[in-house]
Amino acid sequence: MLQNNTSPTLDELFGRILARQPDQPALIDPPDKLRVTGQPPRRLTFAQADRAVSALAGHFIEAGLPPNSVIAVQLPHTVELAVTVLAAYRAGLIVALLPQLWRHAELTVALNRTGARAIVAMGRIDGVDHAELAMNAAAEAFSIRHVCGFGSDLPEGMVPLDLAVDNSNTGNAGLAVQDSRRAALVTFEGSGSGFRAVPRTHVNLIAAGLAIFLESGLPQGATILSAFAPSSFAGLTSSFVMWLLSGGTLAMHHPFDERVMIRQIEADGCDTLVAPAPLALRMAEAEALSSVRSLRHIIGLWRAPEQVGSSALWPQTGIRMTDVYLFGEAGLFGARRADDGTPSPVMPGPYRAPPEVPASSTAGEIVLTTKGTLGLRGPMVPVAAYATSDGPSDAFASLSPPDYVDTGYAARIDRTSGAITITAPPSGVMAVGGYRFLADDLQEWSRRLGQNAMLTALPDRLSGHRLAGRAGDNARAREALAELGLNPLMVEAFRDRTVATD
Template sequence: MRLHPPQQVERFTSGGWWTGDTVDRLFREQVSARPEAVAIVDPLNKPSLMDGPVRRLTWAQLGAEADRIAAVLLEAGVLQGDVVAVQLPNSVELAVTFLAVARIGAVVTPLPVQYREYELAQVIRLAAVKVFVTAERVGDRDNAEIVRRLEVPAPPIVLAWGDPARDLETAIADPAMLAAHLKGLETDPNDCVTICWTSGTEATPKGVPRCHYDWFAVESNTTAAPSLTGDDVVLNPFPMVNMAGIGGVFLPWLRTGFQMVQHHPFDLLGYLDQITEERVTYTLAPPALLTMLLRNPEMLERYDISSLTRIGSGSAPLPPWMVKGWQERHGIAIINFFGSNEGIALLSDPVNIPDPEERARFFPRPGVPGGAWPGTLAATRVKLVDPVSGEEITEPGRPGELHLSGPTVFAGYLAGTADADPFDEDGYLVTGDVFEIDGPGGRYLRYVDRARDLIIRGGVNIAPAELEALLAGHPAVVEVAVVGYPDEVLGERVCAVVAPRDDVDLPSLVDFLKERGIASYKLPERLEIVEGLPRNAVGKILKRDLREQL
């Protein structure tokens, strides 16, 4: 399945933004160059996730494992271009399966372990899944049996790690079959290699096919921003099912050959243990966690994090004081990422934006003279569009929806999974994210909010993300979401939904915001206290659920 049209391929290959790299080519290069180096380490709590030993594999061992599973997949009937669904926790087995599927030129659709019968049946049908690889047990769930019992038109073959009948841990197939297949295999970087699924915060998940070309254009940025090398030890706490896990860790791992330490599900004490024991140099973490750790220095004092030099964060606005605090107290640079499965890949790194508070607030505005940005951002073009008039916005301080074009952008949704064309008349991806032009000389973009999350109070737009970033600094707030609720007079009013650390009330939150000089029309008029915010399978807050509750 070739994804991008020939003129697109010519444009980005001639400019050097797309190369001949493929997942399997980079993998084989690392196996050859670093055979005895440790490639991957299992999470400490693996026995609670699935059957099988906790493993630490070298690149040579990983290569042999991937070849073995590739032969098993061929024996099961998988051909080039066939779709293989993989539902596994972050583990050695997940990486082995992913690499084995790519080895034979098939397509992997990685699924969050939280998916149940409803989502699994949808994915199997929409992606025409031929083989489904999982674990016999995922946590306390008999996952392989659940998949086998699904009532779908064309049931996939189910292969399972820990299967009593044929455990993938020890399964052997004829290696001559793999050799013969590889001899006749021709892989093009424009071939589809993954089908990821959108988070589904507002609707049924959409399939996002990605090829080697656009994935490695993303990787160019996520490797360059933290200056990753083969000497790094990287702790990966994000499921390898979407942009964060695949684009942020898996592909940079194949590019550089660093040691990848898997973590799943997120457990704070286990996470800090792994940083200490593995001497981790780089990791990823959500803003709420970084804020909490900065406010609880006594917790960090029990662990040795001296090896850690930088942390990638994103998915929500970063409080400037938090980014500054990590740099000043611990000498750790926070890299601000803004990405999507469809191909947004904006980031603010400490080399090009050394001021930590600016790095928290701003993203590059590609195409503006005087900007020097890492990776493929130089080939990216953006425009802000007024959502009402359709006019392109070129002046600072005026919110507009981000439209984006470049080598990181996908070719379009999987057939049958989206109703609308995601591109505008100029071929730019319509992101649904609202930004403003900001900073000295208009060199930066400042995130405002998701277009669908904007609150319209009395005809005036209010960005929840702005309020959330400020309220995250309140000492009694662990995490917060701001949403609108219906009002007969104003249309909507503002509600803060807070998971608190200590007692907190609405007047204290309002006073906290007033002290920061915020406009009075943005102040929340309602407070809801919750134990925790609802999140989807990849950790995004389900604001739809909160709005429905209100």
């Protein structure tokens, strides 16, 4: 691994852990991986992971991928994802994360938007042929030169990467010089002009990981179970980056099977669970976590941060919960819950991690904008990615663009406490779990299905919204949307619903 004189990259953080504890467990696959991907689960030490990373990085370089080119990755929450991301960084590449539910339409747009030179996919995920999806999307992206995949029965023309990872002939020859100030990750945000590609450097990612890691008080050498899909900035930061900061073990869970999750926490002795906050609260209220003796920390991620203030008390004694407020791809911040289980107040201005240490570093700043919305600034926030206007009317609005990102979430100051209260999500944007849709997009797709068709987003406590559709023939509507290459959230909105009778 070639070093530089700047701040470390994520791969260099991995190298520091490797030097200290090469034989310690690093990565653990979901126990139901065979069902999900058809591949047996794997457990890798840091030394084993390093050999796989070097072999795969060498493959990317030998394939002719130049440094700073984009490699698109659509993989499940398995060992292959972590190894591919580290290998891309070791080869000097930029990783573009593609959500698992994206199908042909979204994949094609993302590949063309980023100018990706390669795409890496899994053969099958939960019975869906992702290898074929990747091949079809790559055929419509002129920049793609390499289509690679993990798993068996890959289509003709897709390069199998399992052989590269298992290759023991590794070395540092030809590896790129790593620079933490260059782009490392690209994720995607819905905007008025369609998908916005949001790039981040290694420094941005480490800053975000530290904000969560220090706020939650995680110990060094933590064993982290991540049950949050790593297909976004928050997903990768709360699992992959925190694993490298703690120098411990990352166990991955394919969301969501609560029984499998509990068994996995117990079997691997996990002390930290990263999961959607509403799911963690529901499990705690049902006393599903009370029997797990090793668990000490919950990192609860809120895709709908306006719900934190009205959420239930954290009832679990002996386990500390940290609420992590997510604002799409713009940024995040964390707040550890009080001893009585109530959410901690969020004050405007700079916030530190951990907050009780006066000399701790500033993790970021929370701003209340003149529009009555919440803004973010700080080392993790990619202001430049959001600086471009979505319409010509904004072109000359200001000669001095703001040094913060307006998240669009409505917010106000509580007169009694002085804390910020987030009251509503951005208008016109619907969040279904980790996937964000524009309301106009939903209306456009429903219009394509005929005059009597309807597609809308309904409030949902667990996932923010859920999609519901109605058409004259739901089966034909599902077929039409699938043929258009839309993701299954839209397709299954038109599932047939039966009404129970007494």
